[in-house]
Amino acid sequence: MSFNTFGKIFRFTTWGESHGPAIGCVVDGCPPNINIKEQDIQIELNKRKPGQSKFTSQRKEDDKVQILSGLFEGKTTGTPISLIIYNKDARSRDYETIKNKFRPGHADFTYLKKYGIRDYRGGGRQSARETASRVAAGAIAKKVLESKIGKKFKVIGAVTQLGIIGCDVKKWNDQNIRKNPFFCPDKSFVKLWKKYLLSIRKSGSSCGAIIEIRARGVPVGLGAPIYSKLDMDIASAMMSINAVKGVNIGSGMSSAQLTGEQNSDEISQKGKKLKFHSNNAGGILGGISTGQEIVVSFAVKPTSSILKSRKTVDKFGKNTSISVKGRHDPCVGIRAVPIGEAMLNCVLLDHYLLNKAQCGK
Amino acid sequence: MSFNTFGKIFRFTTWGESHGPAIGCVVDGCPPNINIKEQDIQIELNKRKPGQSKFTSQRKEDDKVQILSGLFEGKTTGTPISLIIYNKDARSRDYETIKNKFRPGHADFTYLKKYGIRDYRGGGRQSARETASRVAAGAIAKKVLESKIGKKFKVIGAVTQLGIIGCDVKKWNDQNIRKNPFFCPDKSFVKLWKKYLLSIRKSGSSCGAIIEIRARGVPVGLGAPIYSKLDMDIASAMMSINAVKGVNIGSGMSSAQLTGEQNSDEISQKGKKLKFHSNNAGGILGGISTGQEIVVSFAVKPTSSILKSRKTVDKFGKNTSISVKGRHDPCVGIRAVPIGEAMLNCVLLDHYLLNKAQCGK
Amino acid sequence: MSFNTFGKIFRFTTWGESHGPAIGCVVDGCPPNINIKEQDIQIELNKRKPGQSKFTSQRKEDDKVQILSGLFEGKTTGTPISLIIYNKDARSRDYETIKNKFRPGHADFTYLKKYGIRDYRGGGRQSARETASRVAAGAIAKKVLESKIGKKFKVIGAVTQLGIIGCDVKKWNDQNIRKNPFFCPDKSFVKLWKKYLLSIRKSGSSCGAIIEIRARGVPVGLGAPIYSKLDMDIASAMMSINAVKGVNIGSGMSSAQLTGEQNSDEISQKGKKLKFHSNNAGGILGGISTGQEIVVSFAVKPTSSILKSRKTVDKFGKNTSISVKGRHDPCVGIRAVPIGEAMLNCVLLDHYLLNKAQCGK
């Protein structure tokens, strides 16, 4: 039972508000003797940090991480790793005008009703700023998995649909993803997306996105039946990301439209290797990894903070309207790519350790 | 950390294999002094049990539940409630011919690789027979919630898409759902679905489905930010159901295609009541219930056990093919309706109790 | 968070009341491919079962265990193991006269105040009958540990003090323990204890006891610092046994009276072996096993159900007195020996698996 902790054996607990002095996390259950440098974590944080292109929030944050515990002479010791990121560019004044209004699509209303108090500055704990902490935790999980499984292990994500424009997933190319500000895996779509997103922003609106995360080199046997299914924990991980409203494993929602013979992936043996002819299962059968690529996609709803005026209510019960001016991403989905990667790394490491525990391999 | 337990405070642990002597579950954390009869549980089990129409498995199971503990003079005592359902019609001979082959789309391969041993009879623990246990647990959760919140509280599910044919969700009518063998909420589609499913079955194939579950009368404030989000736990719950590959909350995957102003639900005050103009959020903002209807949908992949021949491999590494003859549902999605309802009842009760704990209401 | 579950990875959940139809437990997280027979469990249950000598309760229970799931062809499959024991000799009439009175030293008052309802028949869930379930779970843990570590692994317990008469712990002899009805490890005390306990029973009173459990062959490195310390989980395990009021690890409470040089166990190397000169630590330093014998002792208070009349109050708030006639053990501590052994086996297996998870060995 944990409100702010994720994981079973490899666990991280995040803390911090958008406009508090700092945010951070404590990573527990990390195996010992793994080489980790602040720089390994910083690389992942840099993928997520704001202000990197005109398509993301202009909030200026270095997102400079410090390791406060759990390492000795550059290696993990098996004790908790505490990470801290100081908030630099928290302009609380930006939020003064909206402190009494419930922003539609945000959790202002639900937080206030639940707790009877809310830190309205930048959304407080609701803010996606929290996700920097998980990206940091994910960077540690990645290092452990690479150390245990080897370099064939790789988690990589991309935006496969930006608002109404999907790219061609069959043309997915890892190399392309980091070369454009959209994490688009198919370079032929970059120009179109650019144009589209500029027009969205110009109109004072925002758009949603679909993100796909793939994991390669995952051993057979991770996951567990029934209530620790690998797909269950992945769905849970992705749904914990701000603004995510849907999660698919493999064929996902589309599998409803398939027939039995279209959907179930046939198998054949080629020498010593067992091969699946397709991957509708997304690399998971009965909650356990098959050794195929794990494929998960999720939808991020459009940014709720938009310039366009929206009807709402204030905390005194009066009808009003709101137009949110802050420094918001026109599509929050873009920055969800490294977050999704981080979460998948964490889930996979957790199940890697659980499998060691119960099955000894 | 629990392989076979679901929940945080209201927790149930299921056990049992398809062709073992019995299945069952232990429900822990149930509030005391709630009136519960075996019949309350039986009613829910009867919705799920096989052999009720020609569109579901012909396995004959009464699914007769017995309460072994946790009640005194008809009331819960706060101690664990143990429920048992004996297996009656387990024809193990049906599976002899396939005990060495990996059925495509099933977990035969992953179980064997993970554990080095598998109970192949009827799929053993992989079998959807396990879901009877959760329907039983869900029946208890439902009784508790009705007792705490009152009769305005209601969870109801339906099939909204059968294979390639979606019904009109706007015509959802609770009364229709139980009047047809498909849990179809829009009676104008029943005939078409019947014809469609008969043709699917005749061809030796199967089809998928989309199920939608709605919860009404849910108080504002259930759920918690970050890693106990209500939508996260719901996604997790639904993904734990056999054959589920995708989960949506509210607009779900489609929210990616909306603009900010289309997606965020406007709010206005009418007298003492705060009203949302739409429900793209599916009743959850920032992981916390808004008081609106909670709307969750999920896709169930087509039954993997089909008559049509499929290429596969046996456990000795030889290429072979398989045609599964047992007594299988042409669309397992149909019987997922009461399972989804049960899981939603359990998640809601769990968060109801958690909210009492932290926020005292 | 679990009211009725014990353990982290190797977990068991117990259920059942003294006078309900049955009691039982579900064991989850058990490694696969371990040979287990009902007889392996029965042997342990037989050590605990009542009516074996005139020094324990005359309730007649076979305590015949049935395995309902989790095994296939005699081996564990990694899925939950459900165990059931039917209650045979539940004479509910015995308790009619006391259903409204709070028995001093029992949980009648606290259960009723907490839950607003209580199953007074034989103490309901309070009854030590629940401990049969844990003995069964412990039998499984023992089999797994023997299979993983080998026959050098052994957990054995004894009564080292019966009421006011302690035996000589230095004369502990494993062989003696099962040869007398008191689990006394030093045969020279058996006669004296017999005489003492008969006089206690004759006087309508009861006495307490101290039980010591030892584990040999435990690998170095089980346990974890801070909040999963091995000694913490052992203390927790022992304190969960009915009527236990104190727990010691190694020198325990007496360590307060030692000086630093008396207490800290010196170390020396003999060839390839590191040896401790003493074992005040009870085999645990910093929460982690040292490889020495693990030594834990705990006190069981005297049976509260006695013939002698005691002042009390009934549930209507009236002063009254009570003399409990049922079939009670004059010293419940005796039957706590196999329970303590079972709990220690469970804790050790749990930490064995956790160590595999984090440290891979």
Add this chain to the structure above:
Amino acid sequence: MSFNTFGKIFRFTTWGESHGPAIGCVVDGCPPNINIKEQDIQIELNKRKPGQSKFTSQRKEDDKVQILSGLFEGKTTGTPISLIIYNKDARSRDYETIKNKFRPGHADFTYLKKYGIRDYRGGGRQSARETASRVAAGAIAKKVLESKIGKKFKVIGAVTQLGIIGCDVKKWNDQNIRKNPFFCPDKSFVKLWKKYLLSIRKSGSSCGAIIEIRARGVPVGLGAPIYSKLDMDIASAMMSINAVKGVNIGSGMSSAQLTGEQNSDEISQKGKKLKFHSNNAGGILGGISTGQEIVVSFAVKPTSSILKSRKTVDKFGKNTSISVKGRHDPCVGIRAVPIGEAMLNCVLLDHYLLNKAQCGK
């Protein structure tokens, strides 16, 4: 499952090493709208901090706590509270000479064997410096309980035995405790203890202690049967404190020597009040609080770091000896008083919230 987290609903996770840059903790599950100031936490930390008398370590630490998250306008918001304490006086050079030797009575050997790596500086994570974090968490728990239950609620601890000299517990006086450097509740013993401890220190040795913690004003009904017993969680909490080897609830180990009629606390009704005639149960029956004073005591072994030379082994397997010079407490038990108080506050709040969850009161 959590190596470095304590609690079920009110949970805290600690991190940090003795000679790292800082230590701290994250408190999760705290109810909202509770007034908390850094000063409230500082007061508790000041009771524990070193260098306050010549009877404790001369390490100079302000133990100045900073709150990094979870509060807004002086009140808790229901989100995680992150606390940090920077290490000031970490003289790593003190430990250079002993980095390769296993100090007897310390966890040097077990940490190295378990993890294959250890931060030897000041004991790293083994150091009792970690306990500052829990004292901080306990200060929050205390504020919440005072706010919920009122000022009649009070947790207070004392040293009742210093080495071989016990004080008279019947002369316990709250006022005396803070007036002497030993937390001695009976002022007539202060001089004697002073003389005794000076002689112990002078001889280059150390001594153990017994600490007793009492909680008053605890409502009836906290705790839960079987595996969340209040006494079980208290035993677990106390045993998690460094150097604790034994825990008693009420009469504890001595209850073994009592007869049934001596031990079970008689009850009578006086007007509207139910009264117990004695408190051998230590305020807990069947794992649930009775409303009486909760009384727990525990033994702290003598400081293992002593001047006297002790035989040991180095990490290369060579026999050697060690004499530990650092700045060590001659009796670590003294500073365990505020730690035990903190842990009891945390356990009680946790069960207070759990009771709200399941029983609604």
